[in-house]
Amino acid sequence: MSESMHPLYDKHVQCPFCTHSFQTKKVRSRFTRPIHTDTDFCTMYKDEQNSPLLYVPIVCQQCGYTFTDQFSNLMSDQSREEISNRIAKRWTPQNYCKERTEVEALNAYKLAIYTAQLKKEKAIVLAGLYLRVVWLYRKRKEPQEEARFMRLALKMYKRAYEEDDLTYTDMNALRVLYLIGELNRRLGLNEEAIRYFSLVVQKKQLASDPKIITMARDAWFQIREDQKSSSLNLSTTGN
Numbered sequence: 001m002s003e004s005m006h007p008l009y010d011k012h013v014q015c016p017f018c019t020h021s022f023q024t025k026k027v028r029s030r031f032t033r034p035i036h037t038d039t040d041f042c043t044m045y046k047d048e049q050n051s052p053l054l055y056v057p058i059v060c061q062q063c064g065y066t067f068t069d070q071f072s073n074l075m076s077d078q079s080r081e082e083i084s085n086r087i088a089k090r091w092t093p094q095n096y097c098k099e100r101t102e103v104e105a106l107n108a109y110k111l112a113i114y115t116a117q118l119k120k121e122k123a124i125v126l127a128g129l130y131l132r133v134v135w136l137y138r139k140r141k142e143p144q145e146e147a148r149f150m151r152l153a154l155k156m157y158k159r160a161y162e163e164d165d166l167t168y169t170d171m172n173a174l175r176v177l178y179l180i181g182e183l184n185r186r187l188g189l190n191e192e193a194i195r196y197f198s199l200v201v202q203k204k205q206l207a208s209d210p211k212i213i214t215m216a217r218d219a220w221f222q223i224r225e226d227q228k229s230s231s232l233n234l235s236t237t238g239n
């Protein structure tokens with residue numbers, strides 16, 4: 001396979017923390033073939049080995065600072081000091097700039113989450129990182145870890161919605177409300193899920209993306225169907 005045909009390419013980046021310049025792998029968009037998208041937007045690809053999901057966080061090999069395109073350029077002096085003490089000074093060089101396995105990608109996401117916490121990134125940025133960890137654990141069929149990160153993502157999306165923290169991101173308020181409903185539904189918290197899906201439907205005039213209204217209605221309907229079949233099971237096994 002010639003270099004130009006390889007699904008991965010080297011992207012030139014500069015560490016916003018220590019200014020070290022380096023190259024890191026990204027997936028060429030023409031090689032990403034989605035075959036299915038789950039109701040929480042987790043996309044399955046024809047070639048999972050070269051999924052773009054694996055290459056979202058960029059890890060500076062020199063200092064350990066880990067970031068994504070969603071991180072802001074701002075950093076307070078206090079955050080800078082925290083990152084210096086807790087990440088850069090303790091970092092033993094590790095190379096995340098080559099091809100990644102799912103486990104390496106998970107480690108890169110966890111480094112990005114830790115960096116985002118110390119940097120005090122917006123709740124919506126942290127929520128997006130937690131959600132992507134959820135997807136990776138789903139692909140690895142580790143339901144307990146998947147549920148643990150779903151709870152973390154849920155908490156952060158709620159904070160992002162309450163703090164109206166959505167400006168300058170690619171997530172609009174309705175999509176966030178829908179995701180809060182959907183994560184509740186996946187965690188079995190049906191009453192909460194219905195509350196959020198009904199909010200999405202009520203606010204439908206705000207939808208720039210009408211598909212989200214249909215998705216909320218479908219998920220709401222799904223809960224009603226699940227409740228009907230579980231009460232049917234109870235009444236047939238209850239006597």
Ligand SMILES: [Zn+2]
Nearest residue numbers: 015018060063
């Ligand atoms: Zn660095």
